[in-house]
Amino acid sequence: MKKVLQNFSDKATLAAVFMLLLILMAPAVSYAATDVIDTRTPEKPVKSAESAATKGTREVFKTADGVYQFTIDTTQAPEMTDWTRKKLVPIITEWYPKLVQLLPSKGFEAPKSIVFNCKKPDKQGAAPAWAGGAGVTLNANWFMKNLKGEAGGATVHEMVHLVQHYGDARKNNPHATKNPGWLVEGIADYVRWYLYEPQSHGADIGPKRASKVNYDGSYRVTANFLNWVSLKYDRPLVLKLNAACRQGLYTEDLWKKYTGRTLQELNEEWKADLANQPAK
Numbered sequence: 001m002k003k004v005l006q007n008f009s010d011k012a013t014l015a016a017v018f019m020l021l022l023i024l025m026a027p028a029v030s031y032a033a034t035d036v037i038d039t040r041t042p043e044k045p046v047k048s049a050e051s052a053a054t055k056g057t058r059e060v061f062k063t064a065d066g067v068y069q070f071t072i073d074t075t076q077a078p079e080m081t082d083w084t085r086k087k088l089v090p091i092i093t094e095w096y097p098k099l100v101q102l103l104p105s106k107g108f109e110a111p112k113s114i115v116f117n118c119k120k121p122d123k124q125g126a127a128p129a130w131a132g133g134a135g136v137t138l139n140a141n142w143f144m145k146n147l148k149g150e151a152g153g154a155t156v157h158e159m160v161h162l163v164q165h166y167g168d169a170r171k172n173n174p175h176a177t178k179n180p181g182w183l184v185e186g187i188a189d190y191v192r193w194y195l196y197e198p199q200s201h202g203a204d205i206g207p208k209r210a211s212k213v214n215y216d217g218s219y220r221v222t223a224n225f226l227n228w229v230s231l232k233y234d235r236p237l238v239l240k241l242n243a244a245c246r247q248g249l250y251t252e253d254l255w256k257k258y259t260g261r262t263l264q265e266l267n268e269e270w271k272a273d274l275a276n277q278p279a280k
């Protein structure tokens with residue numbers, strides 16, 4: 001079993017590096033709306049911009065390769081329609097297939113049809129967005145305030161959760177280990193901050209914060225740690241950790257296997273490197 005995994009891991013690594021090159025060289029893909037449906041009046045599709053702005057729309061799109069289909073529903077938050085059409089559709093079209101290629105594992109097929117629901121949650125302080133199964137819910141109250149800032153990146157983070165699909169682990173492996181929450185969120189934020197929007201430097205950690213962070217800080221902190229370990233010890237680290245999490249095979253020993261260092265040793269080394277950076 002170990003040998004099989006090792007072989008797979010090497011092949012997956014090569015394949016991923018190759019795919020990454022292809023992805024980086026590929027021009028932005030185009031998209032096409034395939035359907036326009038208003039859930040309340042399905043016999044009369046909403047088409048005009050004016051109608052979409054007041055009632056919202058439920059529209060179905062396909063990625064340029066024709067492999068994936070995604071639905072965006074703004075009928076419960078019509079004010080989101082303009083942004084979803086102009087900004088979100090191109091992001092999903094380009095990035096959903098990329099994320100699938102970046103995070104492969106043996107036998108895994110990512111959801112072919114995904115849904116983005118824009119909603120206004122009743123309770124105050126609801127999360128900006130959340131993912132489950134093959135769907136993402138976008139909190140319109142938060143998004144409308146962040147359309148020019150974090151809206152796109154937050155959606156990419158949620159799309160990573162769709163591709164992680166770690167619920168598969170228990171289904172396929174009765175002895176599945178439990179994936180640490182900090183790693184699940186760290187991988188999603190690593191993809192967001194280091195691959196989708198590296199220019200924003202959203203996960204940077206300055207020398208003054210070095211003593212306050214640890215590898216399991218989740219989200220941006222863990223993303224920074226994953227990036228550091230990847231660059232220093234094992235470029236396809238995140239790909240391999242993701243595959244292990246999806247198969248229910250994650251254990252802390254993997255860090256030693258991939259890098260020759262324990263998680264604690266890596267943590268200390270990372271913090272020392274953060275502390276020794278020149279202040280910006």
Ligand SMILES: [Zn+2]
Nearest residue numbers: 157161185188
């Ligand atoms: Zn998340």
